[in-house]
Amino acid sequence: MTSKKDRAIVVSALKHAAPYIRLFKGKVFVIKAGGEVFANPAQTKALMEQVGILYQVGIRIVLVHGGGPQSTQLATALGIDTTFVDGRRVTDGDSVEVATMVLNGQINTRVMAACRDLQIPAVGISGIDAGLIRAHKRPVVEREGEAPVDYGFVGDIDAVDADILQKQLDNGLMPVVSPLSCDESGTILNINADTVAAAIAAELNAEKLILATGAAGVLEDVRDPRSLISYIDRAALDKLRDEGKLADGMLPKAAAIDAALANGVNRVHVISYKLADSLLLEVFTNEGTGTLVVNNIDALTAAEQGSEDS
Numbered sequence: 001m002t003s004k005k006d007r008a009i010v011v012s013a014l015k016h017a018a019p020y021i022r023l024f025k026g027k028v029f030v031i032k033a034g035g036e037v038f039a040n041p042a043q044t045k046a047l048m049e050q051v052g053i054l055y056q057v058g059i060r061i062v063l064v065h066g067g068g069p070q071s072t073q074l075a076t077a078l079g080i081d082t083t084f085v086d087g088r089r090v091t092d093g094d095s096v097e098v099a100t101m102v103l104n105g106q107i108n109t110r111v112m113a114a115c116r117d118l119q120i121p122a123v124g125i126s127g128i129d130a131g132l133i134r135a136h137k138r139p140v141v142e143r144e145g146e147a148p149v150d151y152g153f154v155g156d157i158d159a160v161d162a163d164i165l166q167k168q169l170d171n172g173l174m175p176v177v178s179p180l181s182c183d184e185s186g187t188i189l190n191i192n193a194d195t196v197a198a199a200i201a202a203e204l205n206a207e208k209l210i211l212a213t214g215a216a217g218v219l220e221d222v223r224d225p226r227s228l229i230s231y232i233d234r235a236a237l238d239k240l241r242d243e244g245k246l247a248d249g250m251l252p253k254a255a256a257i258d259a260a261l262a263n264g265v266n267r268v269h270v271i272s273y274k275l276a277d278s279l280l281l282e283v284f285t286n287e288g289t290g291t292l293v294v295n296n297i298d299a300l301t302a303a304e305q306g307s308e309d310s
Helices: 005-024 036-037 043-058 068-077 093-117 160-171 193-203 233-241 249-261 276-285
Strands: 028-033 060-065 084-085 089-090 122-126 133-137 141-143 146-149 153-159 174-178 208-211 231-235 267-272 291-294
Touching: 005 276, 028 043, 028 160, 036 043, 036 060, 036 068, 036 093, 043 060, 043 276, 060 093, 060 160, 060 193, 068 093, 084 153, 093 122, 093 174, 093 267, 122 160, 141 153, 160 174, 193 249, 193 291, 208 231, 208 249, 231 233, 233 249, 233 291, 249 267, 249 291, 267 276
Parallel strands: 028 060, 028 208, 060 174, 122 174, 208 267, 231 291
Antiparallel strands: 084 089, 133 153, 141 146, 267 291
């Protein structure tokens, strides 16, 4: 039996969330979750329960997933070497086969199964489907003072057909997007999931792009988890990158954040899936749990900056 104290807590929480629900109802959130979230059934369910609540209160969700750890694990099991340059995976012919099996097979299917369990009407899709993501093979990258890098079957995005996702959203569905794509001749290309999420968020004029990762957010010192930056703007994020303060895995995220903000997304959040209910806390409280990134700090409300009681 629910106690009076528990009932009071429930009512208080609902009252606190109501303004945010009104504000975000009908808006589009693009959520990117790294593959590490889906390596554990309990973590998968915990995140998807939160996504389901956002869906139920009327927020339109597009979920983009990665699959890095699983791809590395399968590649190792098959005797295939895995190479990263500046936090980005080099994808040879064998590696792209692994990525296809993991992203479109294992991870997308696992997410869809979790959605079925939670009664979220989701539909699995990849960048290849219906020409959702048009891309070309990345050319060899020249690097000053270092050997050039051939990323192999890695794609750079030319365009995103937002209408494909918009139709699904208009029909009450939640697209679950694998970041695989292909070029015009049908060559399969692997694209960083953060990059895909940022491009989709921009094309859908999303209210928010939320990156759920293992890190607590953007850190002032990568070796000190207590150095979490609550809010930051593009210029300060660029400065951290230029000073070498972003770890390899955060470099693609920083590039994706910059691209999203430059192309019309007003709020980008970096949160940890490891923190209980981090997604709901980030959306339904001013304090949040991770890092909020904006074009200009001056655009933040006083409450978002924590300078007034919320």
